């Protein structure tokens with residue numbers, strides 16, 4: 001299943017992964033994947049910004 005918001009957790013498309021994970025702001029609590037948008041992971045948790 002590929003929808004408008006493909007999940008980083010589910011895709012194996014490296015080009016798409018690179019796009020979704022650049023400047024990640026969320027990580028997935030279930031599988032640890034990281035994504036720029038919360039909709040791109042199955043269990044989004046905001047990443048703490050590194051200062």
Ligand SMILES: [Zn+2]
Nearest residue numbers: 009028031042
């Ligand atoms: Zn996940």
